[in-house]
Amino acid sequence: MIMNAKKRVGILTSGGDCPGLNAVIRAVVKASTIKGWDLYGIPYSTDGFISLAQGKSQPEDLKLKDHGYDIPGLLQGLDVLQFLSGSVLGSLNKGNPHDPEVANNIIEGYKILNLDALIAIGGDGSLEIIYDLAKKAGWNLIGIPKTIDNDVPFTERSVGFDTGVNVVTNALYDLTFTAASHERVMVVQVMGRDAGHLALNAGIAGGADIILIPEIVPNLTENLLENICKVLAKLRSEGRKFALIVLAEGVKNFEAKKEKYIGDHLAQLIQDYSSKLCHNGDESLCNLEEVDCRATTLGHLQRSGIPSSYDRLLATLFGIKAVTLIEQEQYNHLVILENGKVESKSLDKVMPMIKWCHQENRCADPVDPHGFMVQTAKALGIYMGN
Ligand code: F6P
Numbered sequence: 218m219i220m221n222a223k224k225r226v227g228i229l230t231s232g233g234d235c236p237g238l239n240a241v242i243r244a245v246v247k248a249s250t251i252k253g254w255d256l257y258g259i260p261y262s263t264d265g266f267i268s269l270a271q272g273k274s275q276p277e278d279l280k281l282k283d284h285g286y287d288i289p290g291l292l293q294g295l296d297v298l299q300f301l302s303g304s305v306l307g308s309l310n311k312g313n314p315h316d317p318e319v320a321n322n323i324i325e326g327y328k329i330l331n332l333d334a335l336i337a338i339g340g341d342g343s344l345e346i347i348y349d350l351a352k353k354a355g356w357n358l359i360g361i362p363k364t365i366d367n368d369v370p371f372t373e374r375s376v377g378f379d380t381g382v383n384v385v386t387n388a389l390y391d392l393t394f395t396a397a398s399h400e401r402v403m404v405v406q407v408m409g410r411d412a413g414h415l416a417l418n419a420g421i422a423g424g425a426d427i428i429l430i431p432e433i434v435p436n437l438t439e440n441l442l443e444n445i446c447k448v449l450a451k452l453r454s455e456g457r458k459f460a461l462i463v464l465a466e467g468v469k470n471f472e473a474k475k476e477k478y479i480g481d482h483l484a485q486l487i488q489d490y491s492s493k494l495c496h497n498g499d500e501s502l503c504n505l506e507e508v509d510c511r512a513t514t515l516g517h518l519q520r521s522g523i524p525s526s527y528d529r530l531l532a533t534l535f536g537i538k539a540v541t542l543i544e545q546e547q548y549n550h551l552v553i554l555e556n557g558k559v560e561s562k563s564l565d566k567v568m569p570m571i572k573w574c575h576q577e578n579r580c581a582d583p584v585d586p587h588g589f590m591v592q593t594a595k596a597l598g599i600y601m602g603n
Contacts, residue, residue: 223255224247228306231336232304237363238302240528242536244537252544257268261307265306267323270325274401274602284547287547302380303521308599310343323350333543337359339363340366357549360551361552362535363376364377371566372555373556376531379527379531380528385423385463388423402484406466406512406513406529407464407466412583415519421590426452427602433586436470437468446487449508450491453520462483470482490576
């Protein structure tokens with residue numbers, strides 16, 4: 218097979234943003250510039266193709282070059298991309314590529330660019346959408362996993378997760394002192410969608426007393442509340458007057474429904490329940506009667522921290538792996554971290570599993586409730602709801 222050395226490559230970011238996207242883009246820009254390739258940054262994911270198809274933008278507008286940035290003075294030429302969160306290309310987590318007209322426009326835009334390959338940096342949802350389009354239109358696709366949820370299967374890490382863990386860990390540190398000063402119980406609601414990786418990793422690193430994740434506690438129950446109150450009362454009786462509870466947003470309410478502010482809900486329930494238990498005659502719980510519970514929802518702060526050194530490195534390694542795969546014309550692969558090494562896996566093996574999980578409404582890569590991370594939390598005496 219004769220390989221064409223000079224490539225025309227597109228790159229886009231899709232789904233929710235996260236720290237490290239720009240570091241991937243930077244790595245791809247640098248490596249393809251050195252190789253003399255033409256690189257096109259597709260703005261707002263597949264919407265960028267639609268704009269091309271509708272004549273609202275021209276291929277030349279999308280060309281990416283490694284020219285440094287126009288910063289004055291001695292910082293002239295500084296390459297800032299690896300430090301910045303978000304995506305310079307913009308991202309998209311809506312739109313309906315299943316609508317045939319939308320899909321045709323996207324495919325039309327892709328044809329105008331006449332790409333040899335497309336690098337899509339996405340989570341499981343957005344990668345599935347782009348994979349389907351790629352199959353339909355015969356694109357050469359390379360996927361790079363990104364998400365603070367760390368729930369893309371077949372990779373140990375996704376870009377953005379490490380920074381998310383750092384943001385939550387730092388928040389737990391910050392909350393510790395105000396919690397201690399007022400002898401309060403702090404419930405910290407953490408993102409992760411249906412996965413508990415972020416809550417579990419940060420909860421352990423940040424010294425949580427209780428960590429609740431959907432893989433172990435799918436929804437709140439009276440029994441769970443009673444146990445939480447018992448754990449808090451025991452801590453108090455041992456002299457620890459404050460407590461930190463990390464609650465993953467995927468844990469549902471009593472009716473097994475998702476609640477936007479599940480942390481506030483749990484804080485109120487603990488407050489009400491603790492006095493009820495004492496009044497019902499369980500004296501061991503009466504030291505909780507006046508407990509002051511507060512909730513903090515960290516929200517999108519978790520997606521916007523300065524990318525950690527690990528995320529910058531992972532993003533760079535993943536970006537260079539994508540370029541290498543394209544150079545070798547090994548298309549239709551997802552770049553992954555496997556046993557600590559940067560590898561790749563055929564998207565035709567990855568996607569059926571993702572699709573099945575989506576159909577079944579399951580998380581594509583949940584926390585293993587029997588894994589060493591959970592064992593570690595339990596060995597530290599962290600209550601996890603079972
Ligand atoms: O998938 C990343 C994520 O940040 C989840 O953790 C969270 O549930 C969701 O996206 C929030 O989405 P949005 O930014 O659309 O509110």
